[in-house]
Amino acid sequence: MSDFQPIILKNIPELCNIDVYIKNGGYTALKKALAMKPEEVIDTVKKSGLRGRGGACFPTGMKWSFMPQKSEKPKYLCANGDESEPASFKDREIFEKNPHQFIEGTLIACWAMGIKTAYVYIRGEYYKWIELLQEAINDAYKKGFIGKNIGGSKYSVDLYIHRGAGAYICGEETALLNSIEGKRGMPRFKPPFPASFGLWGCPTTINNIETLANIPPIIDHGGEWFSKIGEPKHAGSLLYGLSGHINKPGIYELPSGTLLTDLIYKYGGGVTDNKAIKMIIPGGSSMPPLRGDEIEGLKMDNENLKTVNSYIGTAGIVVMNEDTDVVKVIKRITKFYYHESCGQCTPCREGCGWMLRILDRIDNGMGRPEDIELLKDVANNIEGNTICAFGDAAAWPVKWAIKKFLPDFEKKVSESVNIPITNKVHSLRVTYQE
Amino acid sequence: MVGGEVKTLPMEIKFNEDNLKKLEEAKSHYPKADAALMSALWLAQEQFGWLSTDIMKYVGDLLGIPYEHVLGVAEFYTMYNKKPVGKYHLQVCTNVSCMLCGGYDVVDYISEKLNIGIGETTPDGKFTLIEAECLGSCGTAPMMQVNNYYEENLSKDKIDSLLEKLSKS
Numbered sequence: 136m137s138d139f140q141p142i143i144l145k146n147i148p149e150l151c152n153i154d155v156y157i158k159n160g161g162y163t164a165l166k167k168a169l170a171m172k173p174e175e176v177i178d179t180v181k182k183s184g185l186r187g188r189g190g191a192c193f194p195t196g197m198k199w200s201f202m203p204q205k206s207e208k209p210k211y212l213c214a215n216g217d218e219s220e221p222a223s224f225k226d227r228e229i230f231e232k233n234p235h236q237f238i239e240g241t242l243i244a245c246w247a248m249g250i251k252t253a254y255v256y257i258r259g260e261y262y263k264w265i266e267l268l269q270e271a272i273n274d275a276y277k278k279g280f281i282g283k284n285i286g287g288s289k290y291s292v293d294l295y296i297h298r299g300a301g302a303y304i305c306g307e308e309t310a311l312l313n314s315i316e317g318k319r320g321m322p323r324f325k326p327p328f329p330a331s332f333g334l335w336g337c338p339t340t341i342n343n344i345e346t347l348a349n350i351p352p353i354i355d356h357g358g359e360w361f362s363k364i365g366e367p368k369h370a371g372s373l374l375y376g377l378s379g380h381i382n383k384p385g386i387y388e389l390p391s392g393t394l395l396t397d398l399i400y401k402y403g404g405g406v407t408d409n410k411a412i413k414m415i416i417p418g419g420s421s422m423p424p425l426r427g428d429e430i431e432g433l434k435m436d437n438e439n440l441k442t443v444n445s446y447i448g449t450a451g452i453v454v455m456n457e458d459t460d461v462v463k464v465i466k467r468i469t470k471f472y473y474h475e476s477c478g479q480c481t482p483c484r485e486g487c488g489w490m491l492r493i494l495d496r497i498d499n500g501m502g503r504p505e506d507i508e509l510l511k512d513v514a515n516n517i518e519g520n521t522i523c524a525f526g527d528a529a530a531w532p533v534k535w536a537i538k539k540f541l542p543d544f545e546k547k548v549s550e551s552v553n554i555p556i557t558n559k560v561h562s563l564r565v566t567y568q569e
Numbered sequence: 570m571v572g573g574e575v576k577t578l579p580m581e582i583k584f585n586e587d588n589l590k591k592l593e594e595a596k597s598h599y600p601k602a603d604a605a606l607m608s609a610l611w612l613a614q615e616q617f618g619w620l621s622t623d624i625m626k627y628v629g630d631l632l633g634i635p636y637e638h639v640l641g642v643a644e645f646y647t648m649y650n651k652k653p654v655g656k657y658h659l660q661v662c663t664n665v666s667c668m669l670c671g672g673y674d675v676v677d678y679i680s681e682k683l684n685i686g687i688g689e690t691t692p693d694g695k696f697t698l699i700e701a702e703c704l705g706s707c708g709t710a711p712m713m714q715v716n717n718y719y720e721e722n723l724s725k726d727k728i729d730s731l732l733e734k735l736s737k738s
Contacts, residue, residue: 226705259648315604319641455669
């Protein structure tokens with residue numbers, strides 16, 4: 136269907152098996168990296184233009200260079216496989232289909248930053264994938280790629296899985312650190328940044344699973360090769376996840392900047408029942424939604440999505456057809472954020488609940504004319520006023536859905552029954568006077 | 570809760586040999602023993618089914634952590650059961666992608682079929698039904714998690730045969 140050869144989800148049967156992986160050139164990048172100086176590895180990654188795949192799109196090479204090369208304290212690497220953003224389901228595909236490329240990438244990252252211990256944080260629900268990855272890690276230990284003197288070098292690395300237990304917020308990097316330390320997953324205030332004060336107060340880097348899985352091919356083929364794939368400002372391939380009203384949902388690995396219409400109609404087989412598209416979430420539930428008329432010619436990468444006021448996020452695309460009730464969808468998304476707020480910052484903890492209650496009454500035909508303004512006000516007061524980006528993630532869908540689908544909200548409010556606002560204390564007083 | 574006893578607690582709260590070994594292994598992964606708390610709670614839940622106050626106290630004592638801290642962690646993470654659950658914990662995803670593909674229909678169907686509401690357990694202690702947040706299986710919606718494993722691309726027939734199979738085992 137496409138000339139593009141996947142970098143991560145390669146079309147090789149049984150690639151999850153370590154022998155098959157080695158036969159297909161696996162773990163050669165690790166040997167190559169071990170023969171390079173750590174700074175050279177970081178330079179190669181910088182040259183590749185690889186950006187973090189967890190949603191923030193931070194340049195990976197730069198992130199690595201923030202780690203102190205010489206440190207009295209131990210240093211740590213955390214691979215973030217919390218993957219709890221609704222509509223993203225890409226990391227489990229890596230654990231299932233190509234776990235060794237991820238492991239190899241993690242080991243190269245450890246070498247580049249002088250790290251001896253790495254933790255893979257995986258969400259608790261992914262029991263099956265934890266088992267699969269553990270098996271792969273055990274195999275890699277047996278072959279001497281992890282553990283003492285990896286790949287015949289003098290370097291030693293240990294790799295452990297840390298199982299989460301159902302908390303979206305643990306995908307936030309500092310909350311993830313607290314969770315690994317055995318605490319409640321509440322985000323920490325930054326600064327200090329993890330590169331100087333992370334796990335147990337030691338220098339720590341947190342990378343997404345997909346980011347690390349991209350490292351071995353970069354080392355194998357060089358940074359320049361990678362930088363030429365896809366859009367120059369957001370190089371490489373992306374694991375696009377298609378879900379919702381679509382004929383062929385699933386994960387598609389394609390170059391960044393693939394046309395959204397191609398993703399939906401060429402790869403995803405079009406909208407179910409051939410209906411028109413009303414709304415699209417381009418990168419996981421927290422990203423501002425798009426209208427169906429905004430997608431023509433739209434390239435899927437962070438820079439191009441900014442032109443329609445959205446972001447790539449985790450590239451989890453949700454397609455919604457013309458019959459979709461926008462208010463209901465936004466209410467469901469807000470319910471998620473209300474449930475998952477860690478409760479640390481007042482604007483987020485209280486604001487998510489307020490937004491949910493207002494959306495609920497609009498949806499149930501009891502909206503008030505001032506409710507839309509009120510919703511915008513609450514969303515604006517959450518955004519930017521919290522320790523972590525969760526507040527923004529909760530506010531954006533509401534704020535942008537109102538901006539882009541105002542008639543849908545207005546219609547529901549105008550059809551609402553006008554119920555007088557009753558105040559319990561006040562009504563009691565009235566009864567008393569009678 | 571509908572129905573009575575779900576799971577009677579064993580008389581003695583003590584990790585079995587296997588779990589004690591697993592806990593030592595988990596402790597060795599971290600520079601500080603208290604980081605093994607989440608692993609310890611997982612082991613406890615595996616062995617006892619849910620986390621009662623006494624179990625949390627036991628886990629805290631094992632790791633030298635105050636009970637209050639253990640409770641705080643157990644309460645923070647939704648997957649730790651702070652109440653007894655049925656033998657099969659049906660966790661149906663109703664988040665956006667599943668909702669669009671009929672996640673709520675799955676909840677309603679199971680609820681009607683088993684005659685229990687959300688958060689309730691069948692009188693025989695076999696099934697507990699809950700609504701879950703996104704389980705990262707959006708491409709195979711609608712889906713649910715039954716204990717540790719996923720059941721994907723659900724249809725009425727698939728649910729029927731699954732529940733039939735589970736109620737016999």
